[in-house]
Amino acid sequence: MFEALTDAKPDAILALMASFREDTRDNKLDLGVGIYKDEKGGTPVMRSIKAAEKALHESQNTKAYVSPTGDALFREAMVKQVFGDAGPTDRIACVQAVGGSGALRIVGDLLRKASPAATVHISDPSWPNHVPLLGATGLALGTYPYFDSASGSVDIEGMLGYLNALPKGDIVVLHGCCHNPTGADLTEEQWLKVADVVEARGLFPLVDLAYQGFGDGLDEDAAAVRMLAARVPEMAVAASCSKNFGIYRERVGAAMLLAPDAAQAARALANISSVVRANYSMPPDHGANATRMIFADEKLYADWRVELEAMRLRMLTLRQSFADHMRKRSNSDRFDAIAEQKGMFSRLPLSSAEITSLRVDHAVYLVGDGRINVAGLPDDPERMAELCDAIATVMNAS
DSSP states (O other): OGGGOOOOOOOHHHHHHHHHHHOOOTTOEEOOSOSOOOTTSOOOOOHHHHHHHHHHHHHOOOOOOOOTTOOHHHHHHHHHHHHOTTSOGGGEEEEEEEHHHHHHHHHHHHHHHHOTTOEEEEEESOOTTHHHHHHTTTOEEEEEEOEETTTTEEOHHHHHHHHTTOOTTOEEEEEOSSOTTTOOOOOHHHHHHHHHHHHHHTOEEEEEEOOTTSSSOHHHHTHHHHHHHTTOSOEEEEEEOTTTSOOGGGOEEEEEEEOSSHHHHHHHHHHHHHHHHHHTSSOOOHHHHHHHHHHHOHHHHHHHHHHHHHHHHHHHHHHHHHHHHHHHHHTSSTTGGGGTOOSSEEEOOOOHHHHHHHHHHHOEEOOTTOEEEGGGSOSSHHHHHHHHHHHHHHHHHO
């Protein structure tokens, strides 16, 4: 049986993690792994999560299965967080998912069932797992222009030109905020232009909302979803709690479907429940239950907001510090855009050889396309200066 299998392509990020662990140099710096890191380089459990888990431990009296759709109160809270108080809740179907990745996969499976001839269009570049997750559903894939590496901003004209040529019913994956891997987000004006095309062409938006709260704030980061929901008859959202609640290993997310009316929303919910049942049967409960408790408790919710905002502001400070140091060391504005980008990631304009030299000669680890985890940048100004000196050194040597 297994002899028929070919060797699987190694995961570049996992391989990078292994190399970093094996590196014995004291000054090594990991900018590759996509999880939030604090000033000490750790990924701590948030205070509100610890408090909720303690309360859950004391109050929980069963470990019985939840339903395929997950915890009802968690789902209700997630819909409110994403769509706001004015969201068309009678038209929204929501299921708890195994992280944002699980939400993308079950939405993809549902869309394959609903419209097997549709093509899914993903930004170029995009989160590397978008292609295998959505491609595994059997849907055809396409890519649309998104990032202008010269300016470090969105190639809005290229994006709009591509979308304007798509047939009705095709699916467009949009990053709701904090674009991964570039950090370059659409402006409000650009979002309106994209919505115009989506609405006029009859395209189906699938919004990946993995970093709500890391960009401009919780409500601000959901603005694009809410604007689209007010204009299109149907759409989907894959939301993650991994980053903004710091519960990566608990795998907590939600898949949301906006339908033209309540009857179609109910039908969509029944169908995606069947997709879940055939995929992983039931979602895990612990992380979602703790998250639900935070949503329901006024004090825990307020403390979570405070801690999330501190994370967001720290990343903004790191962005500005990095851009300032690189302006001095590169004697150019080549890195200025990083200060204006949003979220946990940006993409450095470095060649493959320069990225290799950073790792081999300076113990600085980043993935092969130049993506860096902004939260992994050093808070200490001297350490930041050393990093930027290293980047300038490899650039000047090439």
